Amino acid sequence: MEFTFLGTSAxxxxRSRNVSGLALCHSGPKPWYLIDCGEGTQHQLLRTRYSVVQLRAxxxxxxxxxxxxxxxxxxxxxxxxxRTEPLDIVAPIQVQRxxxxxxANSDSSLSYSLNFIDSEASDFQWQDEHVRVTNVALSHRVACRAYVFTEQSLERQLLQDKLRAEGIEPGPGWGELQKGNDITLEDGRLLRSDEYTHIPRAARRLIVAGDNDTPDLLADACNGTHVLIHEATYTQDVADRVGPWPQHSSAEQVARFAQQAHLPNLVLTHFSSRYQSGPGGTPHINQLAAEAMQHYKGQLFLARDFDTYRLEKDLSLSCLTQTHSI
Amino acid sequence: MEFTFLGTSAxxxxRSRNVSGLALCHSGPKPWYLIDCGEGTQHQLLRTRYSVVQLRAxxxxxxxxxxxxxxxxxxxxxxxxxRTEPLDIVAPIQVQRxxxxxxANSDSSLSYSLNFIDSEASDFQWQDEHVRVTNVALSHRVACRAYVFTEQSLERQLLQDKLRAEGIEPGPGWGELQKGNDITLEDGRLLRSDEYTHIPRAARRLIVAGDNDTPDLLADACNGTHVLIHEATYTQDVADRVGPWPQHSSAEQVARFAQQAHLPNLVLTHFSSRYQSGPGGTPHINQLAAEAMQHYKGQLFLARDFDTYRLEKDLSLSCLTQTHSI
Incomplete structure (x- = not known):
């Protein structure tokens, strides 16, 4: 699974960070998924391998x-x-309006249909052949969600000894079982794929959270999650000065939560534009990193626009465009 | 008067051209005027000297x-x-909607008021202390206008010999007349500024046209105009292939019109994204220039993003970021 930041500014x-957008794919850029879509997202995409024609949702x-x-x-x-493929948009209903x-007011029409899905519905879930998506309610000035992406359709290994012991010889049936399909033998026996195959690894799971002042809301969802991508709009001193009304998190808050939740990987994003990236800038983006490191001992990254990360099948996360984590 | 292209793609x-936007100012970047505002205009502005806080309309x-x-x-x-200053938005009424x-659907509120002015009103005109703006109806798939910017408040020279001949000696009254104000003398005589001052040069005038398939509609307005900025979406061969439905102009069409109208300066913009800028690209943006040059003998420019032009008081136009016209 790979993801690329299209925007990391709040x-x-x-000049160096666009507003929020994240491209995610399971295995290659077709299909892919977009999480949030700030102004200029289509411009950012022109500098990546992702095409709006292949966007799934x-x-x-x-x-x-x-x-x-x-x-x-x-x-x-x-x-x-x-584009002709229908496009799913999972969002609060105001987005449809x-x-x-x-x-209607720009003389625009689309060559494909939009399928709006209410992200705030209590029974929300979405899936395709690659991923299953659920969400978690967060705490912000408006209704806000974190999306939990769990991979689906993992490769199965046949339990060949068991099959042979039961007199089931190699043939097309083995292939079906390996694909996850149940089969019926000529003698009427039903073989369930789950009973004759084994999935040798854990499903990768990552969470992309929206704006949120209460990371603890993600405690349950983080159980079994390998990467959390969460906003860290301010350092704690700035958060204290600004006060609680924007309902954002500080780097310290998110780091403390991630440590407590035993998260192996934390990627911070959505930084206030006051934080500078250039040498000598103040306040500097590195202050967010330094603060988070004090409270979190897992693998920590601060996202930059166009950074691409890969979550491997062995559950290790690496940034393909930064040489090392912080 | 200066103008900077923020976007030149149709x-x-x-990757090298944003969608439409043009920043215009009369004398320095405060205040300034924005003509059209495609997605990413605020991003482009971050690379110019213009601030949205100083935007007048x-x-x-x-x-x-x-x-x-x-x-x-x-x-x-x-x-x-x-920003706290009210902002004028001159546009078709759909833009207000x-x-x-x-x-309303993004939980947004503004710290300043918007003043919507219907660009399609038959009596439209707008002015501030620097410019007077009128418009001209064009021909496109939707109602579309060209904006005519004429500078105001030109520097006046006192007719000193006339004043002295009539016994009016130097004093504060001379200053008022020079500012364009009429004055009443102690003896009751009313002196009109227009009768005792002289404006030694022509008011600069430029036209920023929207999408349009009939440049001739600008014939009257181009009389006395020093610069026309007009779309040239296609070369003529592509326009012929595409057919008339998009209702755009070809480079040839605009060039022929500008030649006939005796326009001294023509700046083409709003190029179809099919035209490439890099070496060897095909079709190449230079084909638009070559086509226009065949039919127009005035000073011709093809706009690029961030190109800045200055229309001097002597009515000469130069591009500050390109070394010479085409």
Whole structure:
């Protein structure tokens, strides 16, 4: 599984960081999934290997503009590029209203259909052949969700000794069992794939959280999760100065939570534009990293635009565009 | 007067060209005017000297997304940056509906008021102390306008010999007349500024046109105009192949018109993303230039993102970021 940050700035873009957007794929860039879509997401995509034509679904964490204002342009550009596949948009219902109003008032029509799915529905879940997606309610100024991506359809190994011991010889039936399909033998016996195959590894799971001032809400979901991508808008001193009203997390808060939850990998993003990246800038983005390191002993990363990460089958995470974690 | 292209691509952005946006100022970047606001306009502005806090008014040519989808992000970012000055938005009424719907469905509020002005009103005109703006109806798939910017408040020279001949000696009254104000003398005589001052040069005038398949509609407005900025989406061969439905102009069409109208300066923009800029690209952007040159003998430019032009008081136009015209 791979993911690429398309934007890592909170609220407004800066010269080096766009507003929120994350591209995720299971095995190669077709299909792929987009989580949040701030203004300029389609521009960022032009610098990646992802195409809006191959996008399978969009997951919006919440309705704020820095997570949604890129939708109209991305959707109409996909149409101009000739997309015909329907597109799922998982989002609060206001997003449907916003998109409908924009399309109606800009003389726009799409060459494909949009399928809106309410992210706030209590029974929300979404899946395709690669991933199963659930979500968790967060605490922010508006309804906001974290999306939990768990891979599906893992490779199965046949329990060959068991099959042979029961007199089932190699043939097309073995292939079906290995694909996860149950089969019926000529003698009427039903063989369940789950009983004759073994999945030799854990399903990879990662969480992409939206804006949130209470990381503890993710405690249950983090059990068995290999990567948490979470906002860290401020250092604790700035968070204290700003006060609680924006309902964001500090680096310290998220780090403490991740440590307590025994998360092996934490990627921080959605940084206030006040944090500088250049040499000598103040306050500096490194202050967020330093603060998080004090409280979290797992593998920590601070996201940058266009950073691409790979979560391997052995559950190790590496950033392909940074030489080492922090 | 200066103007800077923020986007020069038609329909969709490319890696080197954003969708439409143009920053214009009369004398320095405070205040300034924005014509069209495609997605990513606020990002482009981060690389210029223009700030959304000092923006005086936005003029939208028509409702298509590549001219409007940057509005929500630009407006909310101005709010986050603390803007308090009201902002005029000159646009078709659908733009007001679109912005209202977006703000309402994204939990957004602005720290300043928006003043919507219908660009399609028959008596439209707008002015401040620097410029007077009128518009001209164009021919496109939706209602579309060209904006005519004429500078105001030109420097006046006192007719000193006339004043002295009439016994009016130097004093504060001379200053008022020079500022364009009429004065009443102690003896009751009313002196009109226009009768005792002289404006030694022509008012600079430029036209920023929206999408349009009939340049001739600008014939009257181009009389006395020093620069026309007009779309040239296609070369003529591509326009012929695409057919008339998009209602755009070819480079040839605009060039022929500009030649006939005796326009001294023509800047082409809004190029189809099929035209490449790199060496060896095909079709190449230079084909648009070559085609226009065949039919237009004035000073011709093809706009690039971030190109800045200056229209001097002597009515000469130069591009500060390209060494010579085409």
């Amino acid at each position: 609220g407004t873009p800066t 969009i997951f919006i964490t919440h309705i704020h503009g820095d997570h949604t204002f890129g939708l109209p342009g991305l959707l109409t550009s996909a149409s101009m590029l000739g 916003f998109i409908s109003a924009v399309l | 329909g969709t952005p490319t 936005i003029f939208i040519t028509h409702i298509h997304g590549d001219h409007t989808f940057g509005l929500p992000g630009l407006l909310t970012s101005a709010s986050m940056l603390g 679109f912005i209202s719907a977006v703000l």
